[in-house]
Amino acid sequence: MVRRSQRKQEEPDLGVLSSRTLFSLQRELFTKLSEQGHPEVRPRHGAVLAYLDEEGSRATDLAAQSGQHKQVIGTLVDELVALGYVERQPDPADRRAKLIVPTAKGLDHMAKSDAVLAEMEAAHAKAVGEEAYAAFKRVFTLVVRRQTGS
Template sequence: MRRSQRKQEEPDLGVLAGRTLFGLQRELFTRLGEVGHPDVRPRHGAVLAYLDEEGSRATDLAAQSGQHKQVIGTLVDELVELGYVRRQPDPADRRAKLIVPTDKGLDHMAKSDAILAGMEAEHARAVGEEAYAEFKRVFRLVADRHSGR
C-alpha cells in the first residue's frame, strides 16, 4: 500500500487534527460572515479566541495561542484597523497595554461562541452525546500533553 493511500485510510493524529481545525475554521468563518463579520479571518483567532472581555495583554495572548508576540502584534494591528479591538493602558501597570474588544469585537466573540456551541451540538447529535463527551475529554488530554500542561 502506498504511503498516501495509507494516510488517507489510517490518518495519523496530525492529519486528523489538521482536518478538524481547517474544517471547523471554514464552517465557523463562513457562518460569521453570514452574521455580519465577513472581514475576520482564521488567523485572527489567535487574538479573538483568547481575548478576555475586560482585555488581555499581548504577551498573554501569545502564550495562550502559541504564536510569537510579533505575530500577535501584527494581528492586533489588523483588528484595530477593522474595528474589533483597541489598545489602552493596563490599569495594573501603566507601562503595559491591554488589548480590549470594542462593541464590534464583543459581538463577534458572542456570535463565534454561539456558532461553535451549535457546531458542537451538531457533532454530539451525529455521534452520540456520550461518545462526543468522551472524545472531547480524551482530545483535551492529548492537546494538554502537547502544550506542556
C-alpha cells in the same frame, strides 16, 4: 504496495486528523460569521479573538495562550484595530503595559463565534452520541495537554 498518501487517507495520524478538524471547523465558522456581519475577520485572527477576555488581555498572554510569537500577535492586533474589533488601552494594573480590549464590534463577533461553535459541537454530539462526544473531548483535551505540556 500501499502508497503513503493512501495510508494517510485510510488511517490518518493525529496530525492529519487535527489539521482536517481545524481547517474544516475554521471554514464553517468563518463562513457563518461572514454571513452574520463579520466578513473581514480571517482564521488567523483567531489567535487573538479566541483567547481575548471581554475585559481585555495583554499581548504576551495572547501569545502564550495561542502559541504564536508576540510579534505575530502584534501584527494581528494591528489588523484588528484597523478593522474596528479591538483597541489598545493602558493596563490599570501596570500603566507601562497595554491591554487589548474588544470593541462593541469585537464583542459581537466573540458572542456570535461562541454561539456558532456551540451549535457545531451540539451537532457533533447529536451525530455521534452525547456520551461518545463528551468522552472524545475529555480524551482530546488530555492529548492536547500532554502534547503541549500544559
